Structure formats: C-alpha cells, structure tokens
Amino acid sequence: MKKWSLKGKNAFVTGGTKGIGLEIVEEFLSLGAFVFIVARDENNLLNIIEKHKGDKIDGITCDVSVKEDRLKVVKLLLKKLDKLDILVNNAGSNIRKKANEYSEEEIKYLFELNYFSAVEWCRGLLPLMKLSQKASIINISSIASILDDGTGFPYASSKAAVNQFTRSLASEWGKYNIRVNAILPWFIKTPLTEDYLSNNENYTKIVGRTPLNRIGMPDEVSSLAAYLAMDVSSYITGQSISVDGGLSGTVFGR
Numbered sequence: 001m002k003k004w005s006l007k008g009k010n011a012f013v014t015g016g017t018k019g020i021g022l023e024i025v026e027e028f029l030s031l032g033a034f035v036f037i038v039a040r041d042e043n044n045l046l047n048i049i050e051k052h053k054g055d056k057i058d059g060i061t062c063d064v065s066v067k068e069d070r071l072k073v074v075k076l077l078l079k080k081l082d083k084l085d086i087l088v089n090n091a092g093s094n095i096r097k098k099a100n101e102y103s104e105e106e107i108k109y110l111f112e113l114n115y116f117s118a119v120e121w122c123r124g125l126l127p128l129m130k131l132s133q134k135a136s137i138i139n140i141s142s143i144a145s146i147l148d149d150g151t152g153f154p155y156a157s158s159k160a161a162v163n164q165f166t167r168s169l170a171s172e173w174g175k176y177n178i179r180v181n182a183i184l185p186w187f188i189k190t191p192l193t194e195d196y197l198s199n200n201e202n203y204t205k206i207v208g209r210t211p212l213n214r215i216g217m218p219d220e221v222s223s224l225a226a227y228l229a230m231d232v233s234s235y236i237t238g239q240s241i242s243v244d245g246g247l248s249g250t251v252f253g254r
Contacts, residue, residue, distance in 0.1 A: 003232050007032035010081050011229065012133075014064050014121065015091030019190030020140060024088055025217035027226045029055045038062035038073055064091040065113040066095065067120070074124035083231040084128035086091040086229045087116035088164075090140040094155040094192065107154045114158035119165060130176050136229050139166050139182040141219075143244045146184065160185075163240045170238030179237035183227050186244035211246030
C-alpha cells in the first residue's frame, strides 16, 4: 500500500554509516526517501554513498560532538533542502567507567554528543521541519535511560535527558504538526556494543536478563524508526518506545 512508504520525504540521519544509523539509512532508502547523512569517517561516508549510487542519498563529514561542525551542516541543509520531513538523532557513544573514574571532560563530551547535538539539530532545522507540515523527529535513546544497566552514569543521564527533551518538544511543537518520539534500544549487535559483548561473561549475563533470550539486531530498531517516520504513525508523539526483548517488562529476567 502507498501509505507504507517514504516517497517524497527528505530525511536527515546523524551517525548514518554504522550500526543502527546505517540500518535506518538503508531502510529509509528502500522506502523511497531522500536521505542526507553525516558521520565522522569520510571513507565510510563515501562508501555508503557509492554503495547506494542511483538512490537519493547525499552526505557530509561532521563531528557531531563539535558545535561548529553542527552549525556548518545546519547552514548547508537550510540552503540545500526545500523541507525536512524526518530528523533522526542517532549519533552517540559511550565510555564505560565507574562514577569516580570519569574526568570532567569525558562527562561533558558524552553530553555534548548524546544530548546537546540532538537539541541543536532540532532547533537549527526547525524552519525546514515547519515547511514539511508533518515532520517526524526520532531520537535514538537507550534502555539505560530508564534502567540502570551498569553502562555508566554520563551515558545513561544524557539519554534520560533525551527522553525528557522528546516529551517537552512533542508538547511544544505539536502546533507545527511536528511529532517527536524516542526509541530506547537494549543491547543491539552494533560496533558500539561489539567489544563488550565479545566477553562471554557479559554476553551470557545480557542474554540471561532478556526474556527473548538473545541480543537485538539493528533492523529491529530501524523498522520502528521507519514506522515513526511514516504518515501512518501520525497520531503518535511524545513517546519513548523500548526495543529491548522484554527487559523493561520484567524484574528477574527469564
């Protein structure tokens, strides 16, 4: 059916060359959207664009944690696009340490990358999303934002801030017909979790806590992102939706 489509829509995805971000980019392209991506690694970026030559895709290198880089991209997009229908704030990272082991710089870095970048993309690109008249913002948060999974407090706290930002913005920008939702993944098989899950003890512990008894896959997140990007989800906003194999619904695991 035509309504299960992103044809005619312009999407912007941060961190779109790896893991969940890459899966979202490829999902959006398969559904007919034009996708503009940013990522730090130029080779990865060019490879993704080359791989999808013939599709509607473009991008530019950008360190999402650097304010000046973000502002340059905002200015570019304001000139390049006639509207923005979908904004996916996906870029993020983590540093796993105990609370007293973090330096002030590390804490600030994680908030800058995971939280403040999302705030700035939303505010800077608001004019283009108003022109869409039915834009969808999708913030990739984390199950760590609502449950303590031992990932480290800066990451968890920055993602919790993303959740509240999602709710506040959905309420404030509903008058522009802009929807704002967050996706909260548990452990998904991506480069970000690869090292941690390569430890058999860690892997066994995570799977043992998950009712579905396995690690999640990137396409299980991208499918939800695609749904939230489509007009068929037009009455869903202000929500933080867990993609966690049932973790958040249980106390003791399986």
